[in-house]
Amino acid sequence: MKDPDVRQSALKRLLAFLRRPSAHYSLGVLLLAGFAVGVIFWGGFNTVVEATNTETFCLSCHEMRDNVYPEYQQTIHYTNRTGVRATCPDCHVPREWTHKMVRKVQASRELWGKLVGSIDTPEKFEAKRLQLARNEWARMKANDSRECRNCHSLESMNAASQKQRARKQHEMAREDNMTCIDCHKGIAHKKPQGMTEEDEE
Amino acid sequence: MKSSPLYLAVAGALLTTPAIQAAPPADWSAVPATEITLFYPGVSAMEWITKGTEHGGARALRKGETCADCHSDEAADMGKKMASGQKLEPSPIANKAPFIESRVQAAHDGQNLYLRFSWQQPAASGAAPMDAKNPVKLAYMLEAGSQVELAEQGGCWASCHGDARSMPGAADSKTKYVKNGSLAGGVYYDLNQWRSGENKTYDGHIAEERVMEGGTALKGASGAQNGGTWSVVFTRAFAGGPGDVTLEPGKVYNFGFAIHDDHASGRYHHVSLGYQLGIDAEAGIIAKRQ
Numbered sequence: 001m002k003d004p005d006v007r008q009s010a011l012k013r014l015l016a017f018l019r020r021p022s023a024h025y026s027l028g029v030l031l032l033a034g035f036a037v038g039v040i041f042w043g044g045f046n047t048v049v050e051a052t053n054t055e056t057f058c059l060s061c062h063e064m065r066d067n068v069y070p071e072y073q074q075t076i077h078y079t080n081r082t083g084v085r086a087t088c089p090d091c092h093v094p095r096e097w098t099h100k101m102v103r104k105v106q107a108s109r110e111l112w113g114k115l116v117g118s119i120d121t122p123e124k125f126e127a128k129r130l131q132l133a134r135n136e137w138a139r140m141k142a143n144d145s146r147e148c149r150n151c152h153s154l155e156s157m158n159a160a161s162q163k164q165r166a167r168k169q170h171e172m173a174r175e176d177n178m179t180c181i182d183c184h185k186g187i188a189h190k191k192p193q194g195m196t197e198e199d200e201e
Numbered sequence: 202m203k204s205s206p207l208y209l210a211v212a213g214a215l216l217t218t219p220a221i222q223a224a225p226p227a228d229w230s231a232v233p234a235t236e237i238t239l240f241y242p243g244v245s246a247m248e249w250i251t252k253g254t255e256h257g258g259a260r261a262l263r264k265g266e267t268c269a270d271c272h273s274d275e276a277a278d279m280g281k282k283m284a285s286g287q288k289l290e291p292s293p294i295a296n297k298a299p300f301i302e303s304r305v306q307a308a309h310d311g312q313n314l315y316l317r318f319s320w321q322q323p324a325a326s327g328a329a330p331m332d333a334k335n336p337v338k339l340a341y342m343l344e345a346g347s348q349v350e351l352a353e354q355g356g357c358w359a360s361c362h363g364d365a366r367s368m369p370g371a372a373d374s375k376t377k378y379v380k381n382g383s384l385a386g387g388v389y390y391d392l393n394q395w396r397s398g399e400n401k402t403y404d405g406h407i408a409e410e411r412v413m414e415g416g417t418a419l420k421g422a423s424g425a426q427n428g429g430t431w432s433v434v435f436t437r438a439f440a441g442g443p444g445d446v447t448l449e450p451g452k453v454y455n456f457g458f459a460i461h462d463d464h465a466s467g468r469y470h471h472v473s474l475g476y477q478l479g480i481d482a483e484a485g486i487i488a489k490r491q
Contacts, residue, residue: 165258165271172261183257191254200253201260 049104055087061114064088067125071189078188084151091147091188092136099146130192134199137181145180152180223420225315225434226308226491232317234304235486239320239460239471240280241299243289246363247351247380267354269474269485276300276474291369294469298323301460301471307488309439309480313420314448314488316341316435322426323462330464332398338470339424339433340394341458342407343478345446348388349379349455356457356475360390360407367467375410382408384443391446395422395433402435406444418445453479456486 022030051057059065072078077086094100119125119132140147154174159167169183182201185191226232253259258271272279280300286293303320318339332338342357351359360377362368382388389408393416396403404416418441424433439448446454456478459470477484 164274168261168266168271169257172264172266183260195254197253 049100052104053089053093053100055089058088063114063119063125067119067122068189075188086151086188090150094143094146095150099143126193130194133185133189133192137185137199140181141179148180148184154180223310223313223436225317225436229306229317229434232306232308232489232491233487234306234319235476237303237305237458237473237476238276238280239301239303239458239473240276241284241290241297242280242361242468242470242472243283244291244363244368244468245283245289246361246365246368247355247359248363249289250355250358251351262351262354265354267475268356268358269476272474277302280471294326294328296324296326297328297469298326298462298471301462303460303473305458305486307478307486308491309448309450309488310491311450312439314435314437314439314480315491316437316488317432318434318458318460319430319432320460322429322431326463328463331466331469332461332464335396335398335461336464337397337424337431338394338461339458340392340461341435341456342390342392343446343448344390344455345452346387347455348386349390350381352390352455352475353477354475356455356473357390357459358457358472358475360411361468365468367469377407377411378409379407382410384408389444391416391418391444393419393422393435393437395424395435397424400424404441404445412444415443416445417441448480450481450490453477453482453484 025033059069072088077091079085094103113119117124119128154170157170159170162170172178173183178201185199250256251259251262258266258268261271262268277300282288283290284293284297284299301320301323303318306317306319308315318341322337330336342360344352344357347353349359360379362378364371364375365377366373366375379388379390384406389406392403392405392407392411392413394403394405394413395401402419402422403413404419405411405413406416418438420436420438422433422435424431426432437448441447448454454477456476457473459472461470476486478486478488480488481490
C-alpha cells in the first residue's frame with residue numbers, strides 16, 4: 001500500500017514545479033515550445049476527430065455495415081455517371097467546425113448504444129428504424145438541409161437539364177420555400193415502415 | 202302549294218340533311234391528332250396516389266397540378282416499371298406490353314362528337330385470356346364541371362380505388378366507383394366502351410358503382426385492325442339522358458381513356474393520364490366542327 005504522504009507530496013511537487021519560474025530556459029523558448037506542442041496537440045485532436053468522419057470508421061460498426069450501407073450502395077450518391085459521391089459523413093456530419101463539434105458530442109451517445117447493443121440485430125434495427133430516421137429528418141429540417149446544400153444549390157439548378165417531374169417539383173420547392181429533406185427522404189436509405197402524415201414533409 | 206315541286210324539293214332537302222350530316226369525317230387524315238401514351242398502371246389506386254409518404258406527387262395534386270404536368274414525358278417509363286413488377290405490381294404478367302402509343306382525333310358536326318382512336322397492336326403476352334370473348338376493348342370517360350374530385354387533374358383515375366375488383370384483396374363484386382358519387386347530384390363519369398369480339402358498344406356511367414348500360418348518347422362505334430394498326434371510331438350524340446354528359450360547343454370536358462389489350466379485364470388495362478377535351482375550345486384534345 002502506497003504511503004499517502006508520498007502521493008500527496010508528488011502532486012504538490014508537480015504543482016510547485018509548474019508555478020516556479022524557469023531557471024534555465026528563456027520565455028521565448030518556452031513560448032515557442034508551448035506553441036509547437038499546442039499545434040501538435042490540436043492537429044492530433046483534429047486528426048482523430050476526422051478519422052471518425054470517414055466511411056471506413058462508420059462501417060467499422062456492423063450495425064451500419066449490414067443495414068444502411070447496402071441500401072446506400074443502391075443509390076445515386078454511391079455510384080453515378082460522374083463518380084462524384086457523398087459518403088456517410090458528407091450527409092450526417094456537419095462541415096463547419098462548431099456544428100461538427102456539437103454533433104460529435106451528441107453522437108457520443110451512440111457509443112453507449114453500441115455498448116448495450118440497442119440495434120445490434122436486424123430485428124432490433126428495423127424496430128428502431130422509424131425513430132432513427134425521424135431523428136435525422138428533424139435534424140436536417142432544423143438546419144435547412146445544410147449538409148445537402150454543401151453540394152447542391154436549388155438556386156443554381158439548371159431547370160432545362162432536369163426531367164419534367166424534377167423540374168416541376170423543384171419549381172414548387174422554390175415557391176413554397178421548402179427544404180431538401182422535405183421531399184428527399186429515402187434518397188440514400190430505405191424509407192421506414194409506419195410513416196405517418198406528419199412525416200410527409 | 203302542298204305538292205308543288207319546289208315545296209317538295211325544299212322539304213326533302215330539310216328532312217334528309219341531318220341524316221347525311223350524321224357521319225364521322227370521311228377523311229380523318231385532315232383532323233389533327235393528339236399523341237397520347239397509354240401505360241400499364243399496376244395497382245396505383247387513388248389511395249396510393251394521394252398518400253404523400255408513398256407518392257411525391259400527392260403534394261403537387263393538393264396544389265392543383267395535374268398528373269400530366271409531371272408525368273406526360275415519362276408515361277412509357279412508368280409503364281415499364283409497373284409491367285415488369287419493379288414497382289406497384291405484386292403479380293406482373295410476363296411479357297405484358299408496358300405501354301401503347303396511341304393517337305386521338307376528335308371532330309363534331311354540331312350534333313355528334315366523333316372520336317377516333319388508333320394504335321399499333323402490341324405483341325401478345327402469351328398469358329391466358331381473362332376475357333376470352335374480346336381481344337381488345339376501348340373505353341373513354343367524360344366528366345363535366347369537375348364535380349368528381351380530381352377528375353380535372355387525373356381524368357378517369359378518380360374511379361380507381363384499392364378495393365375495386367381485380368385489385369389485390371378486393372371483392373369480385375365491387376366495381377369502380379367515384380368518391381361521393383351521385384348521378385342525381387351530377388358527380389359521375391360518363392362511360393363509353395367498345396368491345397372488339399362482341400363488336401358492341403356500351404354506354405353507362407360510374408357514380409357509386411359502375412353501370413354499363415342505360416346511357417343513350419352513344420350512337421355506335423366501329424373498330425377494325427388493318428395490318429397491325431387498330432382504328433376505332435365512336436359516334437356520340439351531344440346529349441343523352443341521365444348518366445350522359447351533355448356536350449356543348451365552347452366547353453371543355455375532363456377526359457381519359459383506356460385499352461384492354463390482350464384479352465385483359467379489370468385493372469390489367471393500359472390507361473391514359475387525365476386530359477381535357479374541348480368542343481371548339483382550347484384543350485389538349487380539340488373537337489373542331491367539320
